[in-house]
Amino acid sequence: MAGDFEIERLDEVIHGRARLGIMAFLSGAEAADFTTLKAKLALTDGNLSIHLRKLEAAGYVAIEKSFVGRKPLTRVSLTDAGREAFATYLDVIGKLVEGRP
Amino acid sequence: MAGDFEIERLDEVIHGRARLGIMAFLSGAEAADFTTLKAKLALTDGNLSIHLRKLEAAGYVAIEKSFVGRKPLTRVSLTDAGREAFATYLDVIGKLVEGRP
Numbered sequence: 001m002a003g004d005f006e007i008e009r010l011d012e013v014i015h016g017r018a019r020l021g022i023m024a025f026l027s028g029a030e031a032a033d034f035t036t037l038k039a040k041l042a043l044t045d046g047n048l049s050i051h052l053r054k055l056e057a058a059g060y061v062a063i064e065k066s067f068v069g070r071k072p073l074t075r076v077s078l079t080d081a082g083r084e085a086f087a088t089y090l091d092v093i094g095k096l097v098e099g100r101p
Numbered sequence: 102m103a104g105d106f107e108i109e110r111l112d113e114v115i116h117g118r119a120r121l122g123i124m125a126f127l128s129g130a131e132a133a134d135f136t137t138l139k140a141k142l143a144l145t146d147g148n149l150s151i152h153l154r155k156l157e158a159a160g161y162v163a164i165e166k167s168f169v170g171r172k173p174l175t176r177v178s179l180t181d182a183g184r185e186a187f188a189t190y191l192d193v194i195g196k197l198v199e200g201r202p
């Protein structure tokens with residue numbers, strides 16, 4: 001039987017390379033601060049901000065801003081919805097790349 | 102140790118949803134005609150053409166046009182370079198989504 005090639009089922013919010021990297025990183029971490037994410041993913045401040053906002057708008061990540069002394073600290077973590085969406089994404093892309101016609 | 106979050110290693114030519122679907126489908130098929138690909142991936146003629154041209158320009162697919170009677174037939178297949186690039190893509194994305202910080 002054919003594999004599952006319904007590409008619209010691949011969540012575009014997650015599929016974009018930078019966001020996929022962020023989701024993958026966060027899925028294995030309790031939470032990460034902005035600086036760590038930036039370094040891990042080799043993204044600029046601006047790029048990371050844009051992608052985090054998109055993930056936040058989808059309800060996939062929670063962004064918490066605070067101060068450590070006078071230094072701002074931005075902590076990012078996956079929400080339950082984000083964790084679920086990422087699991088679905090992995091399932092869909094797994095079927096896509098394993099699917100054989 | 103950290104996972105591999107070097108997202109630029111993910112080949113953008115392959116990563117786009119439609120092209121990923123095409124590559125995945127072709128990786129399991131000897132070759133496919135245009136109509137089959139269109140149906141399998143639920144793409145329009147125009148969209149499929151654009152993505153095939155991008156894959157052809159990268160050297161990942163070979164496109165062969167012929168006639169069956171008076172009907173044009175477009176056969177698409179992965180090139181060796183395409184097969185190799187897809188294997189690398191699977192390796193990189195596998196490490197990305199499995200990588201745990």
